[in-house]
Amino acid sequence: MSINIVLAQKFEDLAQTPPMGWNSWNKFACNVDEDLIKQTADAMVSSGMKDAGYEYIIIDDCWHGERDEKGFISANKERFPSGMKALVDYVHSKGLKFGIYSDAGWQTCGGKPGSRGREFQDAQTYAKWGVDYLKYDWCNTEGLKAEGAYLTMRDALYEAGRPIVLSICEWGQNKPWKWAEDVGHLWRTTGDIYNCWDCEEDHGTWSSFGVLRILDMQEGLRKYAGPGHWNDPDMMEVGNGMKVNHDRAHFTMWAMLAAPLIAGNDLSNMTQETIDILTKKEIIAISQDALGIQAFKYQTKDGVETWIKPLSNGDWAITFLNRSKNEQKLNMKWEEQEIIDPDFGYKMNLASQVYKIQNIWKEANLKDTQKPLKISIPAEDVVTLLLTKN
Template sequence: MKVASLFALGLLTSFSAFSQGNNYVQNYKKFENLAMTPPMGWNSWNKFACNVDEKLIREVADAMISSGMKDAGYTYINIDDCWHGERDEKGFIQPDPKRFPSGMKALADYVHSKGLKFGVYSDAGSQTCGGRPGSRGYEFQDAMMYASWGVDYLKYDWCNTEGLKAEGAYKTITAALRKAGRPVVLSICEWGNDKPWEWGPSVGHLWRTTGDIYNCFDCIEDHGTWKSWGVMQILDKQDGLRKYAGPGHWNDPDMLEVGNGMPINEDRAHFTMWSMIAAPLITGNDIRKMSKETASILTNKEVLAVNQDKLGVQGFKHSVKDSLETWLKPMADGRWAVTFLNRSKRTQAVSFDWQATSIVDDLSKAELNAKTTTYKVRNVWAKKDVGTTKKAFSSTVPAHDAVLLVLNK
């Protein structure tokens, strides 16, 4: 009995030591103090899809400076899918040597030399959506490579993820990024299927709420097994999600299609609404060749200030009448942004009596009460002051367009 007891004790001690020695607790929490306002930058996918190379990325970085976009606040230069080459003999991912002959470190260094930040793309599955090597099973190796290159932003997609659970998969890449040690903004691109807004705030800095956008104001593009969504369709899908957004954790209705073929009025409405709902502003056009009208939308600092407001409260739809929607967004220092969005195909008249309308936002508890406070009213697209809230606001809103006002005390 004594020998057996000693053997059992030794075995228990052995197992205990073994388990303690392998009790590695991973850090599944994102890097803090990043993306405290919605990220602003550029991504290659909407315009170029898989047609990416280092020459394009360098030219876009240059154009970010010369176009005034950097001065307006755009920071990230993000390469989407198809930059990948093969993995080396140890499993480390390499860039496509034909498209990126100088390597990713040199490209990141170039972007950084412009005072910008550098982003790449991967996928939680075995392959990316474009058929390149995914990160499944290689998460920690990939994170090490990204850190060695100087990556600042990672868009992480959800193709070819058979059998994976989204929350666990994204926690794995978060742990890998934390282990690699370089602070990275993590963009969760899970398409909203597994309600990432419920678990994403501690794991990533932004999460896609829908499937892919495409450059149509009010359409659905059916691909058979999946759909692309127009601007208005994606806007509608944000309903009920505003409580999950705030500094460091944002609902992402997908990248901007401004400058990709819609008329200027629809581009303006698109940009207005993404600003109102505190969406990340990741442009997807060819900023090397954009028109003056497109540049004027993307660099309107008064509109950008609505998006980048430090309070970080997502706007909400207040009312709808005859396809004319009224949206409000509480801002810091008691200010408000007010948008009249015309979804119809005809010009609509708008009249808003500030004195007759007292509004309290249930989420932020902010109050818009023109009876007790007089606000100055600024039309930020027209770039002119239009009186105060002592008088009702009256105007017209063209078809598929928006009027954006900012109320200041």
């Protein structure tokens, strides 16, 4: 008698660039139903976001109904009267992909049925529904080891046979960047974000963090990320009530970090300013660059951080992030800069190579690196430059 053992693994060739999409939690929390998801899918298409590269519609916590007598999960019948399979089919009919949420513990963060002990059943259910993406949370996981719990779900998804992106969401508590490359396709590096520029909201046993606080927590993590395995500083808060300059800086820095670009606002009710930020094709191109390398912080002066991201074809993206409350002027001689990627070794030789310069947000041509760079950076805002070989 011979026994064929299939060694499980994560699905390769998924998330070769940082995933782009939308998640319900930041704006709607547990107030989710099938009408909201359908309207959001419609809005992702009509707003131009789909054309800009967004593809995942991800429903977060609280979609769950009860388990049946055999332990299989179903959607809440009042909120999702057509059932989850019909909703997934609707999203697919728009040319989009569908993401769902579960938790490695007995219950989700919202108190719904978790996947602990039901991982293989749930994976089979998601595959049957046609799910493309799973966000897997870490509430109510007493006694579990993170790496083992996420390996179990990875193996369950693989055995179910449908390629599904696995988003590891244990808030960076167990340093997933050190073990998750072969487990999932992205992993949270921090606690939850919220719509504030530079703040911390204390919930007692845990905190939510504003954009700059989350950004600062990414220190030292870039060497662990790349195509198919991304650091995830959490979903975006663009369009959720911050100032436009804060939204612009937030979106830009997530692109520079090669972070997943998962919107978290109401797509059916966006200002034109929000749409313009979320669909800025030149910034998205920086995020989705095939090289898949995060930006590094090159220097800090007068409250201005200079972030540099190597791109494919020898191009570079440079963002000046002004964290101060005052406009800052910059006068920089390119030939005096020695730019070497500290983790991956890429070099920008400005003494011998001339680069053309594009100011992305201003949509302005700044000629090239033969002349000093003289720009003003607005308070709590960014200036992003694309440097291409002349």
